[in-house]
Amino acid sequence: MNSPLCELLHIRYPVLQGGMAWISDGKLAAAVSEGGGLGIISAMNAGADYLKEQIRLARSLTDRPFGVNVMLMSPHAEEVAQAVIDEKVPVVTTGAGSPAKFLPAWKAAGITVLPVVASVASAVMAERAGADAVIAEGQESGGHIGELTTMALVPQVCDAVKVPVLAAGGIADGRGMAAAFMLGACGIQMGTRFLVATECGVHQNYKDMVLRATDVSTTTTGRRFGGNTCRCLKNPFSRHFLQVEYQPETTAEDVADLGVGALRLAAVEGDTKNGSFLAGQISGLVRKEQPAAEILREVCEQCDALLTGSRGKD
Numbered sequence: 289m290n291s292p293l294c295e296l297l298h299i300r301y302p303v304l305q306g307g308m309a310w311i312s313d314g315k316l317a318a319a320v321s322e323g324g325g326l327g328i329i330s331a332m333n334a335g336a337d338y339l340k341e342q343i344r345l346a347r348s349l350t351d352r353p354f355g356v357n358v359m360l361m362s363p364h365a366e367e368v369a370q371a372v373i374d375e376k377v378p379v380v381t382t383g384a385g386s387p388a389k390f391l392p393a394w395k396a397a398g399i400t401v402l403p404v405v406a407s408v409a410s411a412v413m414a415e416r417a418g419a420d421a422v423i424a425e426g427q428e429s430g431g432h433i434g435e436l437t438t439m440a441l442v443p444q445v446c447d448a449v450k451v452p453v454l455a456a457g458g459i460a461d462g463r464g465m466a467a468a469f470m471l472g473a474c475g476i477q478m479g480t481r482f483l484v485a486t487e488c489g490v491h492q493n494y495k496d497m498v499l500r501a502t503d504v505s506t507t508t509t510g511r512r513f514g515g516n517t518c519r520c521l522k523n524p525f526s527r528h529f530l531q532v533e534y535q536p537e538t539t540a541e542d543v544a545d546l547g548v549g550a551l552r553l554a555a556v557e558g559d560t561k562n563g564s565f566l567a568g569q570i571s572g573l574v575r576k577e578q579p580a581a582e583i584l585r586e587v588c589e590q591c592d593a594l595l596t597g598s599r600g601k602d
Contacts, residue, residue, distance in 0.1 A: 289588055292452050293475035296400060296420060297379060298353050300324030301588045303465075304402075304423070304454060305580075306479025307357020307381055308431065308566070309333070310555035311490045314345030316580070319487035321352040323581030328355045328381060335364045336371040343375045355379030355402075360387060373397045381423060384432065386410075388417040402454065404477075406434025411445045411453075421452040423477050428458030430480050430519050430568040433508070439471070446472030460570040462590025469595065480568040481587070485580040491558030494565055497521050501571035509533065509564075510547070513540040518547070521565040525550060529564075 291302035303325035305312065309332035317327030327350075329342045339356065346354050356377050358368055361384040369390040372380055380387075380394060383404045387394075394401050395418055403414040404423045411422045424445040426438025434441075438457040446453045455468035456477035468476050482488060484495050501521060509529045510516040520526050529546050532538055547564060554563025578586075 289592060291474045293421070293454065296452060297326050299326050301584050302454075302475030303584055303587065304328060304355075304381070304456075304475065304477040305482045306429075306456065306477050307331075307359075307383070308479050308483070309359070310552055311483065311488065312357065313489060314342035315349065316482065316485060316488050317342075317354045318346040318349035319485060319580040320482065320584070321346070321354045322350045323579070323584040325580075325584050326353060326355055326379060327580075328357050328379075330357045330359075331362065331364075331368045331371075332359060333362045333364065334368075336367040339368055339371050340375055343371075343377060353378045355381055355400075357381045357383060358387070358390075359383055360385030365390075369393070372399065386413060386417070387419070388413070391418045404456070405445065406436065406441070408441075408444050408448045411449050415449045415451050419451060421454060422449060423454040423456050424473070425477070426455075426457030427508075427517075427519070428569040429456055430506070430566040430571075433457075433517050433519050438468075442468065442471040442473055458568060458570050460568075460573045460587075462587050462592075462594060464570070465587055465591035466594040469591070478587075480570055481574055481583055482580060483567065484574055484577045485583060486577060487580050490555050493558030493560055494554055494563075495577060497523070497560065497565050498567050498571050498574055499577070501567065501574070503569070503572040505571055506567060506569050510543055512538075513543055516544065516547075518564070518566060519568060521567050521571065523563070523565060524561045525564055 293302040301324045305320040307328040307330040312330035320327035405411040427433040442455045454475045455473040460481040550564035553559040554565045
């Protein structure tokens with residue numbers, strides 16, 4: 289598919305795999321990159337040693353470009369920011385804050401930087417700081433979310449910046465990808481769809497919950513005090529979280545403590561009662577586990593057929 293994003297990142301398909309903590313490791317990133325997209329390793333809250341290990345694992349599985357997602361609120365953000373330079377990672381995506389502090393060093397090292405943004409103001413600031421592109425992520429996505437929907441956010445960001453814009457949040461097939469292009473984006477980022485990639489090492493219970501999901505299977509926690517809203521699948525953990533969150537005596541600190549360790553319980557241990565299973569509203573469209581390369585090909589072929597008007601033709 290011909291897109292400015294493909295030229296910028298040296299990839300076949302204009303598709304990024306989201307950086308999901310405890311999920312997006314070197315194996316998954318390599319599989320997505322081998323399939324023609326851009327795989328992303330999540331640095332999450334880990335230190336540089338873990339990240340370097342995953343980068344080297346990815347390099348042992350593919351010679352194609354891949355990237356690293358840096359969570360800027362991590363206590364290890366400084367060492368991780370240096371690690372991507374030391375390891376000569378070609379692409380960095382960022383979340384949970386402004387990357388302005390690290391952009392000069394990353395740009396000097398030749399790294400392509402794509403911050404995830406949830407508002408027009410954040411997109412404009414990222415562009416001014418030197419970002420090569422921005423990922424406009426709507427609240428349909430899994431994990432930490434903003435207030436705007438993808439449909440509303442993407443065209444406004446496209447109108448406000450000159451750098452390429454990717455759409456994220458609520459995209460799991462070629463229809464969503466085609467819609468993103470019509471809104472002005474030149475590529476997409478998907479997370480939930482890659483949760484069920486064959487190469488994804490997340491616990492099988494996590495995959496099964498996504499595969500069983502319907503259109504009303506997700507909820508949002510952490511919205512009461514703002515700044516830490518997360519979309520996840522409904523389960524005993526999320527129901528308890530919401531019950532406690534809205535009790536009159538509950539404080540913001542109490543809410544923050546509720547989620548500590550819950551994602552690891554879901555992704556690593558598959559604890560369906562006490563884990564937080566982050567996933568997007570698009571979960572109801574995800575119906576089978578398949579290789580990452582097959583996911584990419586299926587999504588992009590469907591998008592191409594829709595955009596060229598050839599759907600249903602041989």
